[in-house]
Amino acid sequence: MTTQDGTTTGTHRLAVDVRGLRKRYGEVTAVDGIDLAVRHGEVFGILGPNGAGKSTTVEILQGNRARDGGEVRVLGSDPATAGRAWRSRVGNVWQDESAPVELTVRETVRQFARYYPRPRDPQDVIALVGLQEKAASRVKSLSGGQRRRLDVALGVIGDPELLLLDEPTTGFDPDARRQFWGLIRRLADEGTTIVLTTHYLEEAEALAHRLAVIAGGRVVAEGEPAALRRRHGTEATVEWTDPDGTPRGERTATPTRTVAELTARFDGEIPGLRVKRPSLEDVYLRLTGTEGGAP
Template identity: 80%
Template sequence: MTELAVNVRGLRKRYGDVTAVDDLDLGIRRGEVFGILGPNGAGKTTTVEILQGHRSRDAGEVTVLGADPATGNRRWRARIGIVWQDESAPAELTVRETVSHFARYYPKPRDPEEIISLVGLEKKASSRVKGLSGGQRRRLDVALGVIGGPELLLLDEPTTGFDPAARRQFWDLIRRLSDEGTTIVLTTHYLEEAEALADRLAVIAAGTVVAQGTPAALREEHGTGATVTWTEPDGSPRTERTATPTRTVAELIRRFDGEIPGLTVTRPTLEDVYLRLTGQETSR
C-alpha cells in the first residue's frame, strides 16, 4: 500500500484559453480505492483521460504503473481497465459475444461467463446490446472494463443510469476487485458512493486539488463543526453551531435539569464538506 500506482505532479492541460487542469498533484497507492470528486468542468475527466494515455498533457509529470501514459505500449495498456462515460459496446452483438470478443484483446483475460455473472447480466447473456436498458448497458461497460483482469481500473462516472439495487451490486463488485488487489480510481457525482467505496478522496475545483484524505479526515478538517438544535421552555426553537457539541449538550442538561426537548446533534456530512470546498455551499 506504500508504492504508488499513480503519481501525478504539476499536471496542466489547456484547451485554447480554458485551463482544464492547473498544477494538479495526485498520489494513488497500489491496492486502494481512490475517489475523485468535483463539479462539472472541474477537470476530472481530463485528468482520467491523461492517466489512460488517451489525452496529451501540456506540462507536469505523470507515472501510471511505472510508465508515462503518453508513451505506454500495448503491454502496459493491457494492465489497465477503463470504463468510459460513453457506451463502447457494439449494438448488434449479444452480451456474451461482446464480452468474449473484448476478452481476446488481453493476454490473460478473466472468464467471460464469470464476468457476466459478476455484473449481474447472466439472464441477459444472449440478448443483443441494443435491446438492453440504459442501466444494463452500463453494467456491460463495467464488464468490458474488468474482463482483462486489470491491475488498475479507471472508472469515470460508472454508475450513471443504475437503479439503487444495481448501484449496490456494483459497489460489491468494486469491493471484491479491491480485495483481490486491484487499484481503482473512481470519479463520481454520488457522494454516498464515494464515502462507501473510497479509501481516500481528492476534491478537485477549477482544475486543482483543493483537499485530499480519507472521508473521515475531510469531514474532520473541513467541516464547520456540529449543529445542536433544541426547543426552549417557551417553545421557541434554538440552533447553535459549535466545535464542541458535547460541552454544549452538557450545559443544556444542567440548564434543563433533565431531558432537553427536541434535542438533535448533526455533524457535517461529506456532502457539506464537498459543497464548501467547491464553492457551492449555500446558507441554511
C-alpha cells in the same frame, strides 16, 4: 529499469503518481497543477463539479489525452509513451458505452477477451457483473444499468491491475446505483486498484478509501472521507426543545460544550436533543465554492 514498451519494472509503492499535471484547451486551463498519489489496492475517488477537470485527468491517466506539463506514472510507466503490454494492465470504463449493440453479451465479452494476453474467463466475468441471465441477449435489448454493467465487464476482462472509472453511474436510478456499488466493492476485495471520478457525494463516501476534491482544475483537499469532514468541517448544529415546546438550535464549533451546558440547564435529559455535524456534502460545497447550488 524500463522495457522497450515503456513499462518500468520493479516494485512501486504507488499505482498512480501524478505531480504538477497541467492541461489547457486554448485559453481554458482544465487542469492546473494537480498532484495525486494512489496506492495499490485502494479505491481512490476524484470528486468535483462538472468542468472541474476530473475527466481530463482520467483521460491523461489512460494515455488517451496528451498533457501540457507535469509528471505522470501509472503502474510505473508514463501513459503517454507506454505500449500494449502496459495497456493490458489498465482497464477503462468510459462515460460513453463501448459495446457493439448487435452482438449478445456473451459474444461481446468473448470478443474483447481476445484483445488481452491473459484475459479472465468470459463466463466468470459475466457472472461477476450479474449478467448471467442476459448472456444470450443482444446488447441493444439491455437496460441502461445492464449496459453499464457490461461496460465494466469489458473493463475487467483483461484482468487489469488498475481500473479507471469515469462517472460510471451517471443516469442510474438509486437501485441500479447501489447494485453497481456492490460490484465495485467486489472488484476492490479482489485486489483491483480503482480510480473513480464522480460528482455524487454519497457514492464517493460509500466507495472511496480516500478522496481528492478538485475545483477549477486544482486539488483543494485530499484524504479519507471522515478526515475531510474533521479537517474542513466547521460548525456543528445542536438542536433541542425548550420546556414550552419551542424548538431551538445553535451553530457551534464546540458542540460537546454546548450539550454539557444544556444538560446542566435541563438538570439531566435534554428534550429533542440532536447534534448534526458537518457532512461530506457540507465540506464539498465549502471546498468547491458551490454553497447554495447543486454539486
